[in-house]
Amino acid sequence: MSLPPLPLDTFEDRLREVLRSRVEFIELIGEDLAAAGGKRLRPSLVYLSMRLLGGQDAQAHDLAVAIELLHSASLLHDDLLDNADTRRGRETAFRRFGNVVSVMSGDYMLSKLLVLLGNLPDPGAAQALTRAFGETAAAVCEGEVLQFQVAAYGEYSLEHYLDIIRGKTGVLIELAVTAPALLLRAPHAHLEALRTFGREYGLAFQMQDDLLDLASDEATLGKPVGGDLHEGKATYPVLLLLDGPDGPEVRDILERRASRPEDVERVRTLAAVHGVFGASRQEIARRSRLAVQALSVLPASPARERLESLAMLETQRVK
Incomplete structure (x- = not known):
């Protein structure tokens, strides 16, 4: 039995809907995010995990969007910290709009994902997911700061490296595959x-x-x-x-x-x-x-x- 296509078109539509704003600069950054596309690895993992657990694609849309918002907010902040000129071949947001707009747009995305989680129909699952997203966001921040700390002090070790890359990448992938399990109370x-x-x-x-x-x-x-x-x-x-x-x-x-x-x-x-x-x-x-x-x-x-x-x-x- 083959795997039916993942509903990434529906995901893209929902992402655009969630990112709508009456503020033009936020809208433009949101449109850049939606238009950038890319592999959409994390949303794909959400859908695959949902299907693996016997859930429906429709149950996964807002979780997939929330994961992408958290990931994208971290990239907006990372580009500023790294003084990056481009992201996927496009000029970075802080180069186009300035530091304040870029950082606040990332915060806007984090706020929107909280709204998505708060609107989930099962209060118990919503609470568990809000905690999981919060813990993931904290781990991303710790990983980023630890990376700078290790470079500043020359504290190079395998333990530090694994902590850094788990915060940099691992925790978001963990969240993508475990969020459906929390929603479905697996x-x-x-x-x-x-x-x-x-x-x-x-x-x-x-x-x-x-x-x-x-x-x-x-x-x-x-x-x-x-x-x-x-x-x-x-x-x-x-x-x-x-x-x-x-x-x-x-x-x-x-x-x-x-x-x-x-x-x-x-x-x-x-x-x-x-x-x-x-x-x-x-x-x-x-x-x-x-x-x-x-x-x-x-x-x-x-x-x-x-x-x-x-x-x-x-x-x-x-x-």
């Missing part, structure tokens, strides 16, 4: 299975992004490689190098934010010499397998197969 075992899937898939996803930032090339990525080094971020392959014989040299490069023209290529060379790209791919594959294994307690279905495929595709994704 059995605890199913909720925890989806939570584990989301955590491991989210970590694998961000680790693959981080690996590509160093191991790929500009033509494939669509942007220069080594961006994380320029920001003083020690990703998984770099952490492996820090633990090796060339660790002091790599730490120096990190601490000067790869400011010399040869720095990024030097780290890439060391990574190839010490085999850390291969070791990173093995860790990503391990996380992906853990995600797939977590779903074994749920009934086999086309939705489960799609979720499993998404997790295993991380080992092959090139951008």
Whole structure:
């Protein structure tokens, strides 16, 4: 049995409806969000999880929109913090409209998702989801600040790295797959299975992004490689190098934010010499397998197969 198409057109319509505002600048930023499209990974995960648990697509629309609003608000804030010029090939909101408009538009999105959650018909589920969204938003903020703290103090460690990428990516993917379980009051075992899937898939996803930032090339990525080094971020392959014989040299490069023209290529060379790209791919594959294994307690279905495929595709994704 094949999986029917996900209702992403309906999702896009609902997203536009929720983002309507009488204030033109907010409306324009909302329209940019709706028009940007992209993979819509997180909304897709909401629909797949809902189907896996036996729910209906119609029950998932507002959850999918709420997830995307939280994700998009974090991106508006991230672009400002990172002083980014573009996002998906378009000028960032704060470049177009200024800092205040960008930040307040992100806050507007957070406010709108609270309204969506408050309008859910089951008060108990609404309370559980509001708590989950609040905890996720807090984790995103902690991950972002921890990333700056680690770079500032040079406190590079695997523990910190995993905390950062869970806050950066993992918690939103966890929320996308567990929100339907909270809405449907699914059995605890199913909720925890989806939570584990989301955590491991989210970590694998961000680790693959981080690996590509160093191991790929500009033509494939669509942007220069080594961006994380320029920001003083020690990703998984770099952490492996820090633990090796060339660790002091790599730490120096990190601490000067790869400011010399040869720095990024030097780290890439060391990574190839010490085999850390291969070791990173093995860790990503391990996380992906853990995600797939977590779903074994749920009934086999086309939705489960799609979720499993998404997790295993991380080992092959090139951008």
